[in-house]
Amino acid sequence: MDTSPHSSSHFSSSPPSPVALTLRRHRRDETRRLQEQYSHGRPYPGERLCGSDDCLLRCCCVYKTTGIHLPWYILIDRDESEDGVPVKDILTEFAYLVTTEVWPSIEKQSDVLLKARSIEAFVSSPPVRAAYLDFRTVCQKNDFDFSIESRLREALSSTMPRFRDLVTELDAAEQDSQRIEMLIHRHLQPPQQPGQTSSGRPPQWTQESCIMRFLLTSELWRRHGERHMRQRNWAWEEPWMVAELLSAVLLNYWLMDGEKCFAREPTRSSEQVDEAWQDWLDKYPMLEDESDDESERRRVRSPDLVPKPFGMIKGLDLDREIGYVGGVGTAARGPLWRDLRQRHDGDDEGEDDVLPQH
Numbered sequence: 001m002d003t004s005p006h007s008s009s010h011f012s013s014s015p016p017s018p019v020a021l022t023l024r025r026h027r028r029d030e031t032r033r034l035q036e037q038y039s040h041g042r043p044y045p046g047e048r049l050c051g052s053d054d055c056l057l058r059c060c061c062v063y064k065t066t067g068i069h070l071p072w073y074i075l076i077d078r079d080e081s082e083d084g085v086p087v088k089d090i091l092t093e094f095a096y097l098v099t100t101e102v103w104p105s106i107e108k109q110s111d112v113l114l115k116a117r118s119i120e121a122f123v124s125s126p127p128v129r130a131a132y133l134d135f136r137t138v139c140q141k142n143d144f145d146f147s148i149e150s151r152l153r154e155a156l157s158s159t160m161p162r163f164r165d166l167v168t169e170l171d172a173a174e175q176d177s178q179r180i181e182m183l184i185h186r187h188l189q190p191p192q193q194p195g196q197t198s199s200g201r202p203p204q205w206t207q208e209s210c211i212m213r214f215l216l217t218s219e220l221w222r223r224h225g226e227r228h229m230r231q232r233n234w235a236w237e238e239p240w241m242v243a244e245l246l247s248a249v250l251l252n253y254w255l256m257d258g259e260k261c262f263a264r265e266p267t268r269s270s271e272q273v274d275e276a277w278q279d280w281l282d283k284y285p286m287l288e289d290e291s292d293d294e295s296e297r298r299r300v301r302s303p304d305l306v307p308k309p310f311g312m313i314k315g316l317d318l319d320r321e322i323g324y325v326g327g328v329g330t331a332a333r334g335p336l337w338r339d340l341r342q343r344h345d346g347d348d349e350g351e352d353d354v355l356p357q358h
């Protein structure tokens, strides 16, 4: 006889629908997946490059992917360059050559491969890709014409010593967060000319400051978190190594871009960025912490990384003609991997979604 609304509402609270349950599970899985990404080295969205918790500068908030911080594009690899060279081979080759140039004293082949793999992971990581896209955008907006390779090499070689000094300064200021913040802000933004503030004219980018921003953004990603740097094998010992290596990375990106190795994918949601991180983390797992024993090292080595013996590129003296590192700004020749094209003839693909020509 009790037909009160109270009792009827009590009986109508049915169990959640299958759709609602699925959605809830999906959200829970997503959250868990993101937490896992953060624990495997993806920086938290709130992390700022300058280290300050309150900084609102866009150039510092590079790990945020929501709202206005969602990047416009993601840089993805095409399968092959315009000459039909597999893009993943180019990256592997580059990482191997850089490793043998910067660390010639590593003797064991397995150690060389491990190091090369860590360089490859760095080069193809989402933050470095984003930094390159940013570099391209700033160049285009400011009409910096790097259409000639020698021009970029020249600008790189004049920026490199300044960047090396900056790395030294950052190391020295390790305990001084205010100084670090100041140094980072100064070098991620266009340079302020003396007396410019009063004139009202916004600071102008220069070629060097634009290169500096790429180098510093990549460097701050490399050194983000002591444990992460160790587990990625990214503790490059000396400031000159950092400067040479990152300059080589920028030059290599630029060269690969010119050879149509990349496509820009418009970003529609932050899930797309999450996906890119997941792909990268799956492909390049971190080393076990504190584990130096051989079996662990072997475990994380990629099965598809084949040893590339010295001298595989015919007619080239690697010691003298490397061009990427040690000779950035001076070497006159083009990229090493162009020599590979003879082996992969023909096969002209469509050119949709290719980055604008240099």
Ligand SMILES: [Zn+2]
Residues within 6 Å of the ligand: 048, 049, 050, 051, 052, 055, 056, 057, 060, 185
């Ligand atoms: Zn900042």
